Amino acid sequence: MLIHDAQGRSTSPPKQVGVGRLLERRSLIVWGGIAGAVFALIAGEIIAAHIHALGPLTSLFRDYAGTPKSATTPWAGFLLALVGVNGRVRVTALAAAAGLDLIFVAVRTLDGRPFTVGNGPTIALTALTVIAAVRWSGTRRHTALRTIALGALLILATKVGEIWLDITAWTTPQVLDPYVQLADRALGNPSWLVGHALDVAGPVPLGVVRWVYFELPVAAIVVAIWQLRGVTTGPWPRHHLVRTFLTLGLIGPIFYMVFPVVGPILAFGSWGKGMELADVWPNIVPPVPSSVESMPFDSITPRNCMPSLHTAWALSLFIHSRRGPLWLRWGGMFWLVCTLTATLGLGAHYGIDLVVGATLCLTVESALRDPDRGWDRGRVRLVALGIATFTGLLLGIRYLALPMATYPFPFGVAILGVFAALAITFYSTWFAPNRDQDFLAPIAAPELDRIQVE
Known part of the structure; x- marks a missing residue:
């Protein structure tokens, strides 16, 4: 007993x-x-x-x-x-x-x-x-x-x-656009290039990318609904797009205060309303000055460029569409390409804003993705690489802007090389065909049936 x-x-x-x-x-x-x-x-x-x-x-x-x-x-x-x-x-x-x-x-x-x-x-x-x-x-x-x-x-x-x-x-009465514009020379001033290309392309391409840029929630809801379509009759997915979207929206805007930037069409273009340094976007790239400092701007315009959350959200949408049907995958690709084109071509962002935004996306997505996997060595390594890349880019823009403009080629190769390493590591961790072998090997067959994927 x-x-x-x-x-x-x-x-x-x-x-x-x-x-x-x-x-x-x-x-x-x-x-x-x-x-x-x-x-x-x-x-x-x-x-x-x-x-x-x-x-x-x-x-x-x-x-x-x-x-x-x-x-x-x-x-x-x-x-x-x-x-x-x-x-x-x-x-x-x-x-x-x-x-x-x-x-x-x-x-x-x-x-x-x-x-x-x-x-x-x-x-x-x-x-x-x-x-x-x-x-x-x-x-x-x-x-x-x-x-x-x-x-x-x-x-x-x-x-x-x-x-x-x-x-x-x-x-934030002062903005850091002069620093970002100089650092952007390492990437070839893509905002000036794409802005000029959209001017030449005419009203139809401009109208399409403008609509995509402002209606990003439409595509996000399509992807989210597809991911959550079975929750009334089955289990919830362990990770979905809404989690990433909301987390990016919570973390990203913090850096608007740390690194205030208004964008080329305002700081170097016709929308500056007298506050711009020069009305040259997208036709003339400003010359490299002998020194650089922050510039004053009005108390109305949002400082929402660094990082580019439109890029982060569009990239997360693209990532979450990869395991969907063909129409969803093509839709995710279309939205990402049009969003990147719009962020640059409308003068809302500098090119390096996009790199920082994409880095933030891959880092946040790596922290949230596949929660059943836990914080193993692969996840920790990837998140640490993302944080280091994000921090290094912001510090480089702030303190190495003049050298980046003076020696654009080596800095450009370094920026794109580090981001490429992050992207390749992200793919090999979450999407490569053999990515789950080490993680799933110790798990018994009954446990595998309990793992929920997107």
């Missing part, structure tokens, strides 16, 4: 304790995330009132009852949320969102206000959240609320990101 009791205590209670701790940890994460989101929204609204900008709560209120600032973001978040519900609910919610949007469009038209959409999905998403939380239960409720949280987080992150851009302009 004593032996029986001891055995019972050694098996059943620890399992219950383990499940309880897991649920408690998940609950803490959920409530911590909600608290963090509320704090960010309130803090952003207070700062926005102080600097006379559009706050995140005000912007969110306009999505409900006014004129939404973005037409695509509310729909993107709403469509992502619908992945976690069944077909009948999905059709009903879509019809409700579309009908509400039509009503708001009609009212705005009669009022003489500009045409836009976005109210319908915001209201429908809120209603769906209440229904799922109050009326549903079990797995259905959990799955629905999880995808709803992803969709809502995408929308709220955009709202907070908008005020963050205003904060970067308010807190």
Whole structure:
């Protein structure tokens, strides 16, 4: 009897304790995330009132009852949320969102206000959240609320990101564009080259890349929906595009304050409104000066060039599309090429911004990817290489800009060589045909069935 009791205590209670701790940890994460989101929204609204900008709560209120600032973001978040519900609910919610949007469009038209959409999905998403939380239960409720949280987080992150851009302009009166422009000579001044090429190409190519540049969330939602398409009937993927997108959006903007840059069309082009050093982009590359220093700029323009998050997001979209069907792979390639072309050709970024953004993407993706693998030697090596490359590029731009402009060839080879090494290591770690052999060899066959991939 004593032996029986001891055995019972050694098996059943620890399992219950383990499940309880897991649920408690998940609950803490959920409530911590909600608290963090509320704090960010309130803090952003207070700062926005102080600097006379559009706050995140005000912007969110306009999505409900006014004129939404973005037409695509509310729909993107709403469509992502619908992945976690069944077909009948999905059709009903879509019809409700579309009908509400039509009503708001009609009212705005009669009022003489500009045409836009976005109210319908915001209201429908809120209603769906209440229904799922109050009326549903079990797995259905959990799955629905999880995808709803992803969709809502995408929308709220955009709202907070908008005020963050205003904060970067308010807190950094000096920008480092002269340093970046000089360092960019090591890559052959690609922004000047692509900007001139788009001018020659005419309005159609320019219009295509401009649309792709501003509608990146559209492609991201397509890839995310494909990755999450089976969550209502099967397990969740261990890693998906939304995780990378949100992490990049959390980490990347920090460096806007550390390394404020406004872009060539503003610092060296016609959009400078009198603050530019010279109106020469994209026709004339400025001469190399004898010395370099930061330049003043207005308190309105966001300092959101370094790193290029458009490049980081487009590259992550491309990476996550690689294991999809043919149409998705070609779509990912198209979006990446057009985004890179637009970031340079529209004068929004220097070439080296793209290298830093791509480095950030590969580093973040390596930290998040394949969580079942753990932090083995391959992952640690790759993340460390990414951090070292990212840090080295920023330090080089800041303190070696003049030598980079004076001796562009060796510096250009070094920059591209280091990034190529990072990209090759990334591919060999995550995509090479034999990448999993060392990792999977010690795992028994039953355990392999439990591993979830993208």
